[in-house]
Structures are given as structure tokens and as C-alpha cells.
Amino acid sequence: MENPGEGTRTGGSLAVSCERVSFSYPGSERPALSEVSLGLRRGEYVGVVGPNGGGKSTLVRLLNGLLRPDSGRVRVSGRDPATEPFEVRKHLGVLFQNPENGLVAPFVEDDVAFGLENLGVPRQEMQSKVARAIQTVGLEGYERREPHTLSGGEKQRVALAGLLAVEPEILVLDEPTSMLDAAGRREVLEHLQALRTEKTILHVTHHLGEVAGADRILVLNGGELVVDETPGRLFSEADVLRENRLVLPIVPKLALELGLRPAKLRTPEELAAAILERTESETRTV
């Protein structure tokens, strides 16, 4: 099992690191984050889960400089988001939860260009980057659409395109699918999965199933980092799941109850195959 904070000792190879970071919202008695240490290596896909109010959203905002920690160090690509937010935001993009309130411009392509405009990218260059980003999220033909005519999934994809246009190495996803319906969720997750190999991703979510394929899962509860494990281990630890009010999706849950390996089985097909195998091996030995 990896030690929380172990990654931070290797310093330079980390895309994102937090060293004993604490933060309290003004007027609040409890700290939102308390001495949290974590590290993300380049190319890693890390999930962050935990009960509401556990500090997940606060973490996201500390990473991109919207908030400044009360104590401790935050480093993104070697920079401090609190003192160099503009620089950090070139390298770290955040996809927020509410698809509606992330879209600022009256047309899709203008919104996708927003980040590039902020960076002062020349118009010629912008056009090709916008086109490429729109293509990456599968929204060709939507350029002149108005945001309010789009479905939730489409809106999130526009927001994603807007992030990708700036070409950050790190993506932080703050519950990107929680306000979407099943179809929208599928759309967005598909495109996020496709980015896995090229980006470093921190994925905050309520749905454990979404990060079943992550390299690691961090559990934040009451402002503390309580677990830092692979999905395989986490999914089989029923008491840890219960303590942190984490709910396994149905397939891993069935797998766990049937004595099969919950993290390896994600789809109904995989579970059915595993069950068949069990029954066959049983009949074979009989």
C-alpha cells in the first residue's frame, strides 16, 4: 500500500503535490482540509471520493489557486497556485460540476475559445486549436449552437473542449457527471477515458464506479486523507467503505458478496462470465 505523502518526497517528478495542507473557510469551526499530503505523478489517473463536506471541492480549488491554503504547500508542475495562479492555470484545467454555469459565451465555439483568448493567443492559432478541441469531444457541427439548446452531456463536453483547447497537462474533474443523466454521464466518461493516456487526471466523484479503473483512489473524510489505495484493495474492504459512506456500484457489490474480485469486474458481462466460470469449474470438479 502506498504511503500518503510518499510521493511528495520525490519532489520533481510529481505533477501535483500537497504537503500537509490545511484550510478552513472563514467563519467555519471545522477545517475543510486538515494536514492533507498527497502526490500525483505524471500520467497518473487518481480518483478522489468521500462523503459530502469531506474536503473534495476544497482540494480542487486549492490546486488551481481559487483558494489559498492556511498552511502547508501546494505545488502544480513545480509552481504555487496561490502565488502564480495564471501560470498554473495554463497547466491545470478544472471541469466543474454544473454544466450550465461553466459556459460563458453565447456560442459554442466562442466558449471553447475563451481560455485561449485569456492567454492572449493570436487569432490564427486560436482557430485551429478550437477546431481541434471541438473535434476531440465529438461536437463537430455544434460551433454556432447556443448553450441553452444543448443537453447536459453536450454542455459538459463543450466545457471539456474549452479546457483541452488550452492544452493543459493536468485535468482536475470536480464531480463532472453528477448533474447529468445516464446518457450524458456515459458521453462524458467516454471522452474522459480517451484522455487517460495523455493527461494526468484527478477525478473527484461520488460514484465509485467511475474511478474503478483509476491507478489509485484517495478517500477524503472530514477534511482528512484517510485512504490512499488501489481500487482493487479499496473495493474489497467493506468496513472502510462503510466508514466513509462509500457505496459500491452494483456489479462490484454483487462480486464482493459472491466472493469474486470486485475491482476486476465492472460490467455485467464481466460478472456474468466470471460467474459462469465458477459454475463450470464446480461442475467439472463434481
Next chain:
Amino acid sequence: MTTRSLGQFYPVDSLVHALDPRAKILATAVFVAGLFLIDSMAGLLFVAATLAVLVAVSRIPAGTFLRLLRPVLFIVALTVLIQVFFSREGVTLVGWGFFEVHSGGLRQGFFLALRILLLVSSAGLLTATTAPVALADGIEDLLSPLKRVRFPAHEVAMMMSIALRFIPTLGEEAEKVKGAQAARGADFSEGGPLRRARSLIPVLVPLTVGAFRRADELAEAMESRGYRGGEGRTRYRELRFRKADALALAVTALVLLVGILL
């Protein structure tokens, strides 16, 4: 759900629609100023005829365009009536005791009425042929020289753009909140004006609070995407002034000149 265009914009392809919004805004401004310099009926009628031709060229159905004038009909009627009944110029045409109708009054009444109609028509033509977004762009561009005197042209333009983006969204939200309160027994149609105003509280409060929350989240998103005001910002959309636009401005000026001289 619906994709109604905002306000009075009528989306068709026409020469007028294709003009640069800056040219159209300037032309309208010049037009409005010029209208006040015309003092003959003939001049006004000439200008009115030209405007009618423009409306035809813009391919906006006459009926739709005339509907734009509806809000001012009351004022126009009032103006005419005041002039007709209270002016003592010219020859008396009819008289019943205190009320007298003079030819001068009649003429003046129609003159003023026509001017008001032309004012509203020119503004109406502008908004009907220019998409709100283009209008905002045009205004931003025209105001940008004012940046030198510290006028927040960029911020004003950004506000307009965001407002345009969210108006349909807020509209849908309003419908939803109304429906939710109606489902809880709220009735917006009963009682006198004071009662009705009060019954809107359960709609206005959530909408206002919601709008603030939205603004908060939007600001976070904008900041996260590197927004830090207008400094060093480039623009994706481009406004290009073409010969047709210069021509349009020249024609407008000429028409007005003729009107003034008439």
C-alpha cells in the same frame, strides 16, 4: 426547449443583415441625429420612403416590422391629439367652443408623429437585422477607444455577452420556479396589483438567490480558465469592415442631407 431568437432579431439572409454591426450602429446614430435636423414634411417623407425600401431589402415581413411599432402607437396618438387640439397656428378648420382644430396643428401633429415613428423604426431595423451578439461586439468595438479615458469598455462588453448568454437560461429557470410554486398552491393571477406583486416573492427570491449563485460559479469557472480582465486578451470573433459597410454609411448620410435640404 425552443430556440427563439432574442428580442426582435429576425434571422434571415439579406444585404442589411450582412452589414458590419458597427456600420449599422453608426448609421442608426447618424440617422437619429439627422431626423431632428429635418424640418420639412417633404424631407421626412423622403427619408421615410428610403427607410421603407431598406426594410424591404432586409427581407423582414412588413407585418412583423409594423408590430415593432406597436408600443409607441399610444405616444404617437397622444402627440397628434395634443398638436391637433392645442395648436393655434394656421387656419381654423373646425371649432366647437373651446376646442378648435387648426390646419397648422394638423400638419404639426402628423410631422411629429412621423418623426417618432421613424425614430422607432430605425432602431427597430437595427435590432431586427443584427444578432444580439453582433450588436454587443459592435458596441464593444465602438467603445474601445474610450479605454484610453479609463472607460471599462471590455468589462461592459463582457457583461453584455454574459447577459445575452444567460437570458434564455434564466427564462427557463423562471418558468421552472413558477411551476414549482404553483404546484405548492401559489396563485399568481388572483387579487389586486399589490396582492399579485406579493405573490411573486416566492418566485423572485429564489431567482435572485439563484442568479447570485450562478454568478459565483461562473466567476470561478472564468477565473479557472485564466480570465483576468481585458489586459492582454485577444479576440476570437472578428469584425471586418468592408466596402459595403462604408457605402451604407455614405448612403445614410446622403439621404439625410437630401432630407434636410428638402
Next chain:
Amino acid sequence: MRLELRAVRHVYARGTPFEVEALRGVSLSVETGEVLAIVGGTGSGKSTLAQHMNQLLVPTGGEVLIDGVDARSLEKSELRRRVGLVFQFPESALFAPTVEEDVAFAPRQLGLGEEEVQERVRESLVALGAAGLAARSPFALSGGEKRRVAIAGVLAMNPEVLILDEPTAGLDPATREDLLALILGLRGAGISVVLVSHDLDEVAEVADRVCVLHDGRVRAIGSLADVFYRDPSQAPTTVRVASLLKESKPEIGAPVRFAETLEALKALPGV
């Protein structure tokens, strides 16, 4: 109370270039004390359908019957009291200075005496697990707490039928489970629940019958097992797993709920 829709049609923006037929002849009924789920993708007409049940929308064609009587002939306020509708993301309609005040809105609109109103407020908040929030400002609550308060606000009308449009949207798993338990509790108390949802797993846990809506029409309606096993590609996870095993292990039957699916799987040899 029996709520029935007969060949209901709904056309938005009739006569304009933006005309759209959201419901094309929907017939279904909601029986007393049952949980009827309405499922379908975006654009299937689910929300439009929900708004017909309490006459927020009036059908362009067809009729809505309450215990056999045309809903249009009933007093609107009476109808809205008997059929409660909770919109999606209902917390966006919270407006009063305190939670109590907000939940009291509907009972007060009904003209009930102050004592009765307070009683209803208390009961509803307890039912939603939000009793401790009574004196707080609704705007200072967490998302899950707001959701509870908003639902309590409609429950305070003591409706006979409660329509919930995506009640668990955007919620964390813990609050979700609480709400699902509430739905079962309501059913136990004799209140019919219409659950409009895109989450089939949720439907599998609480619904008695399901109506699948597609493109404004009813594609299927019946018991969960009947409807879902007929087309397992659009079914709850439990059904999908079981139906994959059906061919080689027909003894698995047609389980829908998690518990019965687990049992059926455990009963297989070797598992």
C-alpha cells in the same frame, strides 16, 4: 386514488415554427399505494408527462382522470393538493427565511389553521430526516439538506399521489439511499409515488411497475420483470447480469431487486 391518463397528447408552441409534439398519445394509470416508475431518455417526454398529472399542463388531446373524473372539472387548488409534484432540482425554488416557513408555504396556501400547518411542517420534516433544520435558513444548507426541505415542502400538502422528478439527481450516495427509503415508506403509508427517473438501478430497488417512455409514446408498461427482461439491453444492472446467465442457467428466474438477484446468484452451483 386512481390517476389515469388516456391518450394524452401535448403540443408545445402550437402554430409557431417552433411547434413540437412532446406527448403523442400516452395512456397509463397510477393505482393506490403503488410506486410507478417512468423511465426514458432526455426528450422522451417524462417531465411533460409529470406536469400533466397535476394539471400544471393541460393536454392538447386526450384526458386526465382522477378517480374517473376529468381533472379539468376539478378545482385546480384541490387537484394540486391531492397530486403533489416535486420538480427536478427542487431546491432552486426555496425562498423563505427559515426552513419552517418554506415548508409551511403549501399548507398555508391551502388555508389550513396555523396549528394544523405547524403539525404538517413538523411531520414532513421528520419524514424527510430534516427535523433539526427547522430554524435554519434554507440558503445555508448543503445540497442534500436542501433537497430534503424542498420535498418536505410538497409532502406537507399530504398528497395522495406524489410525483418525484429525478429526486436523487446530483445527490451523494448516502442521501440517495435515504430518499429511496422514504419512497418505500410513503408507499407503505398508502401514498402512491410516481418516480420519474433515468436511473434504472434506483427504479429496480423501489418501483412496483414501470412505464418506458420513448419519443412521447409508451413503449412498454408493466411489472419490472416483464418490462426489463423483454429488453435487457435497457435494463437495471441486476437484470442485465441475470439475463446474461439465463440461457445457460434458466433456474435463475427473473430477479430484479438487488437482494433477490444476489440470492438467485448464490443459489447457482459453485457460486
